[in-house]
Amino acid sequence: MARHRTGRAVVTGGAGFVGSHLCERLLERGSEVVCVDNFATGSPRNVRHLSAAPGFRLVEADVTRPLADTGPVDTVFHLASAASPADYLRLPEETLEAGSLGTRTALRLALRHGARMVLASTSEVYGDPLQYPQQEGYWGNVNPIGPRSVYDEAKRYAEALTMAYHRTHGTDVAIARIFNCYGPRMRPDDGRAVPTFIGQALAGEAITVSGDGLQTRSICYVDDTVRGLLALADSGATGPVNIGSTEELSMLRLAELVRRLAGSGSPIVHIGRPADDPRFRRPDTRLAEKLLDWRPAVRMEEGLRRTIDWFMAERAVPAARSAAGEVTAG
Structure with missing residues (x-):
């Protein structure tokens, strides 16, 4: 299978949770990165530590509108979208537009530069x-008019549009279906289970x-999710390919595990x-194992420990600033 080289990448939604980790790994591999985000759910803080890195550029822009010239591009990673129920229920039209107009913007950029476009789709399809x-x-078994449909159908449409460009224009594309990613830089108010449970456990709620x-x-x-995205980008595979862990657990078990690991x-x-x-x-995940030689390496308890440690460190920063007199009541 032909291999693809990511010399210069555009990452839409690059200041989001997964996007910021992807930008980080790309820079570590020696790629130049143009990070595009409108900060609807992402934050400049997620990529602030990358601002001085050679080859990194942060562009504030909405991908539902035409992008300014980004220069030559080898790979476009399209991650721009609200991803948590709290966000896409708050931003229903914006979520649908990120999946439709945003995907078209990413595809047009890839087509213009002869680049490979990697779509970050979801298990929600x-x-x-x-x-x-x-x-x-x-x-799939999707309710097309239910409250979750703004996200589910946006991603299903994004996949359809991606394959239409592939068939019609010969655009080099790949589709990753991401399953329930978690880790550092998730927002405490994200609304998904892991950050919600951790925040509640650490607060004693x-x-x-x-x-x-x-x-x-x-x-x-x-880290495993990003490795999967990069392996897919590097490959000649079109997909869709499931990227996720086969370690399955109930939400009640997850809550008990977080509580124990947090000492709550x-x-x-x-x-x-x-x-x-x-x-x-x-x-x-047999297809990912076969085509990409990819499988998760971080066990669930270890990943949760790392995530809890990050949340604890984040909670300590405001407290330290307040103690030093840097934060005052407004």
């Missing part, structure tokens, strides 16, 4: 799956588990389950 584990050939907590997820540490005494309480919340989520 499978909806509440009737197949277990989920294989790439499964078409009740850990809120939706429904009976028996619904499952397969969470994958961000927080009680676990059950709240209402959101509409269309998938019951099961576990990827079949």
Whole structure:
């Protein structure tokens, strides 16, 4: 299979959680990086440590509109989108536009420069799956008009548009379906299970588990997810390819695990389950293993420990500043 070289990359959504880690790894590999973000859900703080790195450029822009000239490009990584339920329910139109107009912008950029375009899609395209584990050939079980549809259908449309460009224009493309990524730089108010449980455990608050907590997820540490994206970019594979961990656990078990690792005494309480919340989520990753020689390396407990340590350090920074008199009440 032909290999692709990422000499100069554009990363849309590059100041987001996954995007910032991807920018970091690309720079470590010697690539030049143009990080594009409108900071709707990302933050300049996520890439501030990269600002002085040779070959790094941060561009504030909305990918639903035409981008200014980025210069030569070898690879376009399209990650721009709200990704957590809290964000895409708050930004429904923007989420749909990131999947439609934003994907078109990324594809046009790749087509113009003869670049490879890697779409960061999602396991949400499978909806509440009737197949277990989920294989790439499964078409999904998605409610097209439910509250989650703004994200699910945006990504399904993005995949369709990506393949249309591939078939019509010969654009070099790849589709990654990311399963429940977690790790440092997730926002405490992200709304997804891992940062919510960690924030509640560290604050000594009740850990809120939706429904009976028996619904499952397969969470994958961000370093592994980024390795998968890079392996896909480097390959000649079109995909879609599942990128995720096969370590599956219930949300109740995840809450108990976070509580233990955080050394917290927080009680676990059950709240209402959101509409269309998938019951099961576990990827079949045999295609990634075969085509990319990729599999997760970070075990769940280790990844959660690293994430908890990061959250603890983040909580300590404001406290330290306040103690030094750098923060005052407004």
